[in-house]
Amino acid sequence: MPRYLGDDFILPQLTPNNTPWYTSGEITIQFCDDCGHAQHPPDEICYACHGSNLSFRAVDGTGTVESFARVHHPLHPALKEHVPYVIAIISIDGAPGCNAQGNVVNCGANDVAIGQKVRAVFEEAVDPQTETRLLIPQWEPAE
């Protein structure tokens, strides 16, 4: 699997709540088993009913660009070889009200538009401290 942003890219720190998102290789969303509410990022309680019967489910892995920024100035030295790149907010199909942040890859920075359909791709990395295999969701144009 590819590394879209390179080996120097800063990796997420895993927690019990974010491990499905960063390791499953699917777009995995937390749903409330009591009321059906979908929420992202995951938390200990349901934001709709305050229940604590929560579970993770994979959804289709597609979504829509709601907003984005084209980055031309690298904010970290690890990113200087990757500008311009796109950071986007993606509304996730099958998870009403859930948005995710990610990069839109496999296209030019000028090829991203609000309303564009995207699908998940996964950036593979290994956490050097825990040796956990990460599959970090990114997005690419779906059409």
Ligand SMILES: [Zn+2]
């Ligand atoms: Zn609920």
